[in-house]
Structures are given as structure tokens and as C-alpha cells.
Amino acid sequence: MKNLLGIVRGRRSIRRFKPDPVPEEDLVEILEAATWAPSAGNAQPWRFIVVRDPGLKRGLVAAALGQDFVAEAPVVIVVCADLERARRAYGDRGVGLYCIQDTAAATQNMLLVAHAKGLGTCWVGAFSEEDVRKTLSLPAGLRPVALVPLGYPAQEPRPRPRRPLDDVVEYR
Amino acid sequence: MKNLLGIVRGRRSIRRFKPDPVPEEDLVEILEAATWAPSAGNAQPWRFIVVRDPGLKRGLVAAALGQDFVAEAPVVIVVCADLERARRAYGDRGVGLYCIQDTAAATQNMLLVAHAKGLGTCWVGAFSEEDVRKTLSLPAGLRPVALVPLGYPAQEPRPRPRRPLDDVVEYR
Numbered sequence: 001m002k003n004l005l006g007i008v009r010g011r012r013s014i015r016r017f018k019p020d021p022v023p024e025e026d027l028v029e030i031l032e033a034a035t036w037a038p039s040a041g042n043a044q045p046w047r048f049i050v051v052r053d054p055g056l057k058r059g060l061v062a063a064a065l066g067q068d069f070v071a072e073a074p075v076v077i078v079v080c081a082d083l084e085r086a087r088r089a090y091g092d093r094g095v096g097l098y099c100i101q102d103t104a105a106a107t108q109n110m111l112l113v114a115h116a117k118g119l120g121t122c123w124v125g126a127f128s129e130e131d132v133r134k135t136l137s138l139p140a141g142l143r144p145v146a147l148v149p150l151g152y153p154a155q156e157p158r159p160r161p162r163r164p165l166d167d168v169v170e171y172r
Numbered sequence: 173m174k175n176l177l178g179i180v181r182g183r184r185s186i187r188r189f190k191p192d193p194v195p196e197e198d199l200v201e202i203l204e205a206a207t208w209a210p211s212a213g214n215a216q217p218w219r220f221i222v223v224r225d226p227g228l229k230r231g232l233v234a235a236a237l238g239q240d241f242v243a244e245a246p247v248v249i250v251v252c253a254d255l256e257r258a259r260r261a262y263g264d265r266g267v268g269l270y271c272i273q274d275t276a277a278a279t280q281n282m283l284l285v286a287h288a289k290g291l292g293t294c295w296v297g298a299f300s301e302e303d304v305r306k307t308l309s310l311p312a313g314l315r316p317v318a319l320v321p322l323g324y325p326a327q328e329p330r331p332r333p334r335r336p337l338d339d340v341v342e343y344r
Contacts, residue, residue: 003288004176004179004205004284004285004288005201005204005205005285007176008205008208008281008284008285009204009205009208011208011210013210028337029177031337031341032177032181032337033176033177033180033181035334035335035337035340036180036181036183036334037280038183038185038280038283038295040297040298042332042333044334044335044340046340047340047341047342048340048341048342049341049342049343049344050341050342050343050344051344052343052344053344056344093297096268097272097297097317098297100269100272100273100276101272101273101275101276101279101295101297101317101318102276103273104272104273104274104276104277104280105276105277105279105280105283105295107273107277108209108210108276108277108280108281109180109280109284111210111277112176112180112281112284113176113177113180116175116176123210123273123277125212125265125269125270125273126212136344145269145273146273160214161214162207162208162216163207163216165200165203165204165207168207168216168218168219168220169203169219169220169221169222170219170220170221170222171221171222171224172221172222172223172224172225172228172308
């Protein structure tokens with residue numbers, strides 16, 4: 001395995017996928033990695049909906065403003081924040097901040113572990129939450145915060161440019 | 173290096189630190205890892221303030237409701253969301269969701285790379301944003317979203333329990 005910084009730097013947003021299925025044991029490890037993210041007060045305010053049904057995937061594409069590649073992936077993981085769990089633990093700050101951060105940390109773990117296994121992902125945030133909710137019949141207490149298509153990459157995108165450290169870091 | 177899932181599972185929240193300084197090259201790699209997080213539209217709406225000044229660290233402790241261990245670490249990285257950059261790119265969804273997720277993904281990268289290097293961190297979310305802002309004289313466009321004390325761990329906490337996969341995953 002490359003060192004961790006190599007994995008972090010090598011991950012790309014993948015928007016073309018091969019039809020090959022995701023090995024079950026890889027999927028489980030990716031989901032397990034999600035659950036090892038830190039969370040405020042260890043509340044673990046998350047739920048992961050693994051979508052493989054073609055009709056539901058088409059519904060997710062429609063919810064995601066027609067981003068077809070979402071359904072091209074054999075698996076789409078819909079990351080949801082558990083708002084009730086978040087509210088119970090930390091009230092408004094739990095709902096508005098912590099559960100967004102906790103699910104994002106879980107998502108990043110998934111992206112990295114998938115990449116380390118040769119799988120591709122894309123963190124899709126542009127979608128109608130209401131339409132995802134309807135497609136999956138989610139209860140009001142679950143807020144979909146990310147769609148993560150997952151599969152073997154059919155493209156090798158070049159890295160997107162990064163702002164240099166001098167622009168984004170200051171020392172005090 | 174352990175495999176990536178081993179690193180993800182092995183990371184702990186560290187709340188006791190040795191006084192030994194963080195090697196400069198490790199700090200730079202940790203910050204670089206942050207900048208390789210994905211972000212909506214590659215907007216990179218983040219800023220990282222590396223605090224080593226003892227007086228400022230005491231200010232951060234006060235802002236963080238007296239969590240003394242924050243100042244025990246030789247370095248505290250204050251992760252900020254760049255609200256103006258987020259708003260320019262995506263309006264309200266950028267400010268309320270994407271920039272929180274993007275900075276959280278960046279933070280998780282830092283936690284993992286630090287752990288892989290034998291360094292300890294804690295994702296601190298319980299603080300007064302206003303007090304952090306005053307301590308560091310942050311402009312209104314920067315929202316502090318996490319404090320990350322960083323240093324060599326002086327404790328080896330056991331893993332916190334995780335909800336089993338069956339409780340947090342469903343298949344469709």
C-alpha cells in the first residue's frame with residue numbers, strides 16, 4: 001500500500017464506472033470504515049442506505065438534477081444524518097453542525113478506503129433532499145447529506161488544482 | 173504501515189499530550205492532507221490557523237468551555253470555513269452544508285494522517301464560535317468549525333463502542 005498521504009492525494013472524483021459489481025467484502029469494509037469516524041459525544045448520528053435497485057438509482061439520478069453517472073455505478077451509498085439522534089445529544093448545534101461534520105468524516109473515510117481498494121467514488125452534494133427522501137421513503141428524522149456512487153473507475157481523472165498552502169494556512 | 177482500515181479503526185480522540193514539539197515536516201504533511209479533501213465544485217472553502225502561542229492557546233481553552241487539554245497540545249489547528257468563498261460558489265447551500273462538509277473531510281484527513289505518523293488529535297466541536305473569533309481576531313467571513321489539538325499522545329484510550337453495521341446500514 002502507498003503511504004496514507006499518497007492515498008489521500010491519489011483519490012479522485014470518479015464519474016464513469018465499469019459495470020463490474022463491488023465485492024461484498026469490500027463494501028462491508030467501506031461501511032465499517034464509515035462507522036469508525038469520530039462523532040460528537042460518540043453519538044454516531046448516521047445511517048447509510050446502500051442502493052443497488054436500478055429503479056431507485058434512476059430516482060436518485062432525477063433527484064440529483066440528472067447526473068446520470070450516479071446510476072452508472074453498481075452501488076450508490078446514500079449518507080443520511082440522523083437528526084433525532086443529533087438533537088437528543090446536542091440540540092440545534094447537533095442538528096446544524098455536528099451531525100453534518102460527523103457524516104462528512106464518515107463519508108471521507110469511505111472515499112479513502114474505497115480508493116485504497118481500487119474502487120472509485122464521487123461525493124455528490126447537488127441534489128434535492130426532498131426528492132431523495134421521496135425516492136427512498138425516508139422518515140423525516142433522516143436527512144440525506146451525500147450520495148456516493150461506488151464502483152470500479154472507468155476513467156483516470158487528473159488531479160484538480162489545489163490552492164497552495166500559503167493561501168490557506170496561517171501561523172500564530 | 174498498517175492497512176488503511178487499520179489506521180481508520182486505530183485513530184482515537186487524544187486528550188492528554190506530551191510536551192514534545194510536532195516535527196515541522198509532519199505538520200506540513202498534515203496540512204497538505206487537509207487540502208486534498210474533496211470540496212463542492214473544488215471551491216476549497218477552508219482556512220487553517222496553526223496556533224502555537226501560549227496566550228492564544230489559553231484563549232482557545234476559554235472559548236472551548238475550559239477544556240484544558242486543548243492547550244496541553246503543542247499545536248492547535250483551528251479549522252475555519254470560508255463563508256464568502258462558499259457563498260460565491262453555492263449560495264445558502266454552500267454556506268450551510270457544503271463548506272461544513274468540505275472542512276470536515278479536510279479535518280478527517282488531518283486526523284488520519286496525524287495518527288499514521290504516531291501523533292494524536294482530538295476533534296473539538298464544543299466551543300463558542302464568537303470567543304474563538306475574538307481570540308484570533310477572525311474576520312466575519314471565517315467561521316471556526318473545529319479545534320484540533322495536535323501532539324504526541326500521553327494516553328492510549330480504548331476504542332469507544334460503535335453501533336453495529338446492522339443498526340446503521342440498510343440495503344435497497
